[in-house]
Amino acid sequence: MIGYRKKKKHPRSLFYRISAWLHLWLGLISGIIIVIVSLTGAILTFEQELRVLFQPYQTVKEENRPFLPPSQLSEKVKQRYNLPSVAGVFYQGAGRSAVVPYYGDRKNLVVVYVNPYTADILHYQRLNDDFYRIMVEGHYQLWLPRPIGKPIVAYATLIFVLLLISGLVLWWPKRWTKTSREASFYIKFKARFRRLNYDLHNVLGFYSLIIALVLGLTGMVYGMTWFYDATYYVGSGGEKQSSERAVSDTTLTQVHLLPEQDILYQNLVNKGTNIKAQILSVSYTFGKAGTWGIGLNPKPGTRYLERYQYYEQRSLKPLVSPPEFSAANGGDQLLRLNYDLHVGSIGGIWTKIIAFIVCIICTSLPITGFIIWIKKKNKFKF
Numbered sequence: 001m002i003g004y005r006k007k008k009k010h011p012r013s014l015f016y017r018i019s020a021w022l023h024l025w026l027g028l029i030s031g032i033i034i035v036i037v038s039l040t041g042a043i044l045t046f047e048q049e050l051r052v053l054f055q056p057y058q059t060v061k062e063e064n065r066p067f068l069p070p071s072q073l074s075e076k077v078k079q080r081y082n083l084p085s086v087a088g089v090f091y092q093g094a095g096r097s098a099v100v101p102y103y104g105d106r107k108n109l110v111v112v113y114v115n116p117y118t119a120d121i122l123h124y125q126r127l128n129d130d131f132y133r134i135m136v137e138g139h140y141q142l143w144l145p146r147p148i149g150k151p152i153v154a155y156a157t158l159i160f161v162l163l164l165i166s167g168l169v170l171w172w173p174k175r176w177t178k179t180s181r182e183a184s185f186y187i188k189f190k191a192r193f194r195r196l197n198y199d200l201h202n203v204l205g206f207y208s209l210i211i212a213l214v215l216g217l218t219g220m221v222y223g224m225t226w227f228y229d230a231t232y233y234v235g236s237g238g239e240k241q242s243s244e245r246a247v248s249d250t251t252l253t254q255v256h257l258l259p260e261q262d263i264l265y266q267n268l269v270n271k272g273t274n275i276k277a278q279i280l281s282v283s284y285t286f287g288k289a290g291t292w293g294i295g296l297n298p299k300p301g302t303r304y305l306e307r308y309q310y311y312e313q314r315s316l317k318p319l320v321s322p323p324e325f326s327a328a329n330g331g332d333q334l335l336r337l338n339y340d341l342h343v344g345s346i347g348g349i350w351t352k353i354i355a356f357i358v359c360i361i362c363t364s365l366p367i368t369g370f371i372i373w374i375k376k377k378n379k380f381k382f
Contacts, residue, residue, distance in 0.1 A: 002283075009188075012029045016170070016173065019166040021168075022162070022166050023163060023170060024373060026055060026159050026162060026163055026166075027370075028370070028373070029159065030163070030235075031367075031370060032366070033109065033142065033153065033156035034156060034362065034363075034365070035363055035367065036139075037138075037139055037153055037156065037361070038362035038363040039221075040136075041139055041343075042359035043132075043216070044132065044135050044139060044343065045344060045352055045356040046123075046352060046356065047132050049349075051132070056111045057123035059095055060117065061095075062094050062248055063096040063117045065117060066269070066277070067116040067275060068117065068118070069261070069262040069265050070088075070262060070265055070282045071259035071261055071262045072112045072119050072263045073089050073100055073116065074086045074088075074100055074261075076114065076119045076121065076366060077102075077112045077114065077121070079347070080112075080121055081108075081110070081124065082116070085189050085284070086100050086102050086284060087101045087103050087283065088100070088104060088281060088282050088284045088311065089281075089284075090279070090281045090282070091116055091279065091281075092279055092300070093276055093278060093300050094277070097113040097114060098114045098115075098116040099112070099113060100112045100115070100347035101116055110124065110125065110126055110127065117165040117208065120233070139153075140222070142150060154220060154222075155223075157219045157220050157223060158216075158220060160212075160216050160223075161213060161216045161217065161220070162210055164212055167209075168206070170202075171184060171202055171205065171206050182204075183199075184203065184206065185203065185206075186203065187199040194375060197371050198368075198372055201365060201368035202363065204364070205361070205365055207361075211354060211355065211358040212358055212362055214341060215355065217250035218342035221335070221338050226334070229241065229336075231331070231334060232331035232332070232334070233331065234331070235331035235332075235334040236329040236331030236332070237331075239329060246291050247319075248285070248290060248312045248313040248314070248319075249291075249312060249314075249315070250289050252314040254314040254315055255292075256316075257312075260313065261282055261284065263316060264282070264292055264311055264316065265282060270316060278296055278297055278299070278300065279295075280295070280299040281293070281295035281296075282294060285313055288313075290313065290335035291310040291312060291319060292310070292312075293308060293310055294308070294309050295309075295313050301348065302345050302346070303340060304326070304336040306323065306324060306325045307325070307343070308322050309321045315335065346354070
């Protein structure tokens with residue numbers, strides 16, 4: 001035909017079609033898992049705030065006197081419930097109950113809430129019966145045995161990260177026109193269901209992309225050893241994390257007048273540490289070579305530790321410990337902040353709200369994506 005010109009394919013068309021194929025099938029493979037993990041993540045975002053709101057034993061009347069030392073709190077718990085040992089004592093600050101956990105085995109995990117001013121028992125909680133613990137197990141391992149569920153969630157999270165990247169490729173307009181901008185950045189709520197569903201998938205996916213990537217990547221840190229190591233390696237500028245663990249000299253026989261954990265606690269008080277203004281963890285020894293551990297977090301509401309120090313049994317000598325947060329390398333800092341980045345507590349309540357909204361969006365993406373596929377499945381060809 002005279003004047004006929006063969007239509008040129010867009011230079012990215014093959015890349016686009018490959019991305020579309022990957023986006024579709026990876027989404028179908030991991031969709032249900034992403035829905036479960038995202039929904040449980042949304043539920044867990046405000047765990048601490050909801051616990052304080054609905055669990056009265058989380059708080060105590062603030063008193064103008066010091067906290068009792070850890071041995072008094074732990075001994076009260078051990079005697080009351082006939083426990084052979086406890087894992088430690090965790091002070092949560094002024095106006096909050098102290099937590100004394102017992103980790104006998106995975107089927108017998110117990111947390112006891114104690115008034116840090118009086119040692120009165122406030123609540124006995126079996127973790128396997130705790131709603132938020134159940135949500136954590138779903139989020140981390142799909143309520144399956146850990147060796148099975150953990151890798152499934154971890155690699156589904158990796159797939160989710162790939163879906164976010166391929167989704168950006170599919171979202172990117174071929175040409176930036178007024179019409180394409182409106183289609184890419186705005187949801188037409190008055191449109192028919194098919195178009196509304198597409199916009200909810202396409203537009204909300206774009207707006208949640210950066211935060212969703214942060215949530216996905218920080219989740220992979222918990223699920224994959226190789227990714228954990230890679231995160232440390234990149235963050236530290238090429239260093240490898242030391243696997244050396246502090247241990248106590250089992251030949252020592254030194255005896256103290258006071259319980260060792262109380263001496264360590266009192267040393268903090270004598271140095272002027274304001275225990276009521278931060279979270280203090282006193283981790284107990286395990287076995288003859290075990291060590292005492294003292295952790296301080298000056299920012300309640302987060303979980304990163306500014307300082308964590310190991311101490312030898314009997315001599316109470318400071319042992320090799322992680323550096324203070326401010327002096328740690330980038331890899332150490334990144335891993336210590338990983339939990340707070342993952343749940344959105346890194347910036348307080350506002351970043352938690354953002355994380356919650358993004359979790360809800362991530363829950364919806366496999367559903368809206370599946371609906372899009374159902375509508376197009378007879379037309380889709382690769």
